[in-house]
Amino acid sequence: MGSLLSVALYRKYRPATFTEVVGQEHVTEPLSNALAAGRINHAYLFSGPRGCGKTSSARILARSLNCTQGPTPTPCGVCESCVALAPNGPGSIDVIELDAASHGGVDDTRELRDRAFYAPAQSRYRVFIIDEAHMVTTAGFNALLKIVEEPPEHLIFVFATTEPEKVLPTIRSRTHHYPFRLLPPRTMRALVERICEHEGVVIDDAVYPLVIRAGGGSPRDTLSVLDQLLAGADGDRVSYQRALGLLGATDIALIDEAVEALAADDAAALFGAVESVIDAGHDPRRFATDLLERFRDLLVLQAVPDAAARGVVDAPEDVLERMRDQAARLGRATLTRYAEVVQTGLGEMRGATAPRLLLEVVCARLLLPSASDSESALLQRIERIETRLDMSIPGSAKAPPSRSGESSGEPGPAKRTKGAQPRGNPARAQTPTPAATAGEPDAAAVRTMWPTVRDKVRQRSRTTEVMLAGATVRAVEGNTLVLSHESAPLAKRLCEQRNADVIAEALKDALGVDWRVRCETTHPAPADADPDQRVDEDSMLSETGRDDSSATRRDPEEVALELLRNELGARRIEHDQPR
Ligand SMILES: [Zn+2]
Structure with a gap:
């Protein structure tokens, strides 16, 4: 195989005609038509990202123009000019390539201008291909101006550039502009x-x-x-x-693990995925980049259901299957916020000495919609509330959870949120709570204040706060706050002195109480429950603890309606009215 690969693939498979150029049909077809019709311009501008075939196409244009059978979009391939201008041929003295990056000065272009007046030695046209044309200096362009404006009959210019806007406008206006693009x-x-x-x-x-x-x-x-x-x-x-x-790419399995953990709001699993990334020797930044790509793919899959068939999202079928499932479980606002959080995190990770730590902070942010008051975090909360409504309103219980676009895209609810108090806002902390009359706050009051408590915990220990993500307030027993957590190991860790102390101090700070803290494991869901339903219930329960209301065992509909009323100023619409 060595001999096969001694020539770089890009050179080996360089196109020799416009029909062989892959993925630039919007450019090659009109160019071919113009050649076939004999409509030849004296200056062309090929623009587009690097490595898209601009220079190859400029050579093909020269070959098409100078073929003895030409000008033709199908050069014969056997005449002297075609052979000389074949992809790996020796080249022709009438086709001159100039790299403006190193030869863009006024002296170079003057010399080029002077040579341009000579008639071609062997061919129909003299073709000047000016690569990296944006590097030609203004003085350089000015030296060329006259000849581009009034070119001799035999002269063709092809300017190739990644930055067409930097080509002198008076030159650019003389050209036919063909934009090349990246391949889907x-x-x-x-x-x-x-x-x-x-x-x-x-x-x-x-x-x-x-x-x-x-x-x-x-x-x-x-x-x-x-x-x-x-x-x-x-x-x-x-x-x-x-x-x-x-x-150096991240194993798809780890990306799946992380997304599944997010969908289940499972902090332990998410940090477990980070652990595996590090164990596998992956770069945390690369993992974050790949995770961002996944969020992007999921957003595209939501917006364009046949994205895979259209080639907008590319993945093996089994991965696509999982991605469709993930896209159905995560709302658009949630994914958008995830993408924003990771994007910001990537910025912070650039050049950081402890990228792993930053990755963990990013993960903590992903788990905490209440940590941010930004619009997307609000939208994410609305989505969750709506999902719960879907689950609890009679008649719609069977409907699949619709957390996606239609709901979050509606301007109505989003607007209404503008007036709502952001969670964790100090003003909110002063809102009278039901328990305020009875001396010590009860469980409902603690739930109302829970976002503030978590803010106070976060100020002391981010780790403890992250562990609280899946915890809910169960009860107040005497001077002990009883929490429950869906994960037994995390419940145990929250009971550890260090964590319990942090929470106790936060309680003191937020509520003025001197309490102890205990954490129990949430009762597991019945084994025969529908798994999807169970996930939603789990996230509902944990969300309940995080939101400013309600007991864990209350009717979900009541909880959701209360949230809508309190958080968003919503009014109830009767069931028999169209929703
Ligand atoms: Zn030919």
Whole structure:
């Protein structure tokens, strides 16, 4: 295989005609039509991201123009010019490439201008391909201006650039502008599959998305990633594990683990996933990036159900299956907030000396919708309330939980939230609570104040606060606050002196009480319960503790309605009215 790979794939598979250029049909078709009709312009501007085929296409244009059968979109491939201008051919003296990054000064362009007046030596046209054209200086462009404005009949300019807006406007206005673009995953996948088949190598289905993501939509970058994988291949096969290692990507299983933990609001599982990321030697930043990509994919899957068929989301079928399931369980506002939190975290992680710690802080933020008063956190809370309403209103109990777009996209509820008190706001802490009359606060009062208590806990210990994410207030027994937690290990840890002390101090601070703290394990849900329903109940219960109201054992509908009234100023609509 060594000999096969001695030429870089990108060079080896460089297109020789416009029909061979992959994924730029919006550019190559009109160019081909113009060539076929003999409509030749004297200056072209090829713009677009790096590695998209601008320079290759400029060479193809030159080849098409100078073929003895031409100008033609289908150069013959056998004439002297076609052979010289073939992808790995020797080149033609009439086709001159200039890299403006190193030769963009006024002296270079003056020299170029002077040469441009000479008629072509062997061909129909003299073609000047100016790469990185945005690097030409203003003086350089000015030296070219006259010849671009009034070009001799034999002269063609092709400017290729990633930044067309930096090309002198008077030059740009003389050009036909063709914007090249990054390839969508599906198009790239077809290209990669074809090349692998041609090279006689087999790569695991799960490897394609890795390669395509690493290439970022640029054929050149993608093929160079593929080069690297094939060079390190075991025989003629590239396995997923090998690709993961080489590309430094996070194992999809860990991403799934993290998303599942978030969907279940399971702090222990989420931090467990982080632990596994570190154990596996993954870079925390890379994990955060890959997690962000997953949130993006889930958002796309929600908005465009056939995103996979359209090639907007690319993943092996089994992964897609899990992603569809995750997309159905997490609301759009939730995912949007997750994406924002991770995005912000990535910014903080850049250049940080303790990226793992920052990743854990990011995870803590993901688990705590009440930690932020931003609009998206509010939307996430509304979604949860709506999900609970869906569950509890008679007649809609069978409906699948709809936490997604339609509800969060409505301007109505979102607007109403503007006037609502953000949770944890000090003003809220002064709201009279039902227990205020009876001296010591009771459990309901503690629940009302719970966000404030958690704020106070967070000020003392972020870890303790994170563990409280799944905890609810169960009762006040004498001078002991009894919490319950769905996870037995976390319940046990919350009972540890250090954590209990932190919570006790926070209680003192928030409520002025001198209490002890105990944490029990929430009674497990009945084994025969519908699993989806159970997840929702769990998240409902934990949310109940976090929201400013209600006993854990109260009727969910009552809880939700109260939340809507208190938090959002909602009014009840009778059941027989259309919702
Ligand atoms: Zn030819």
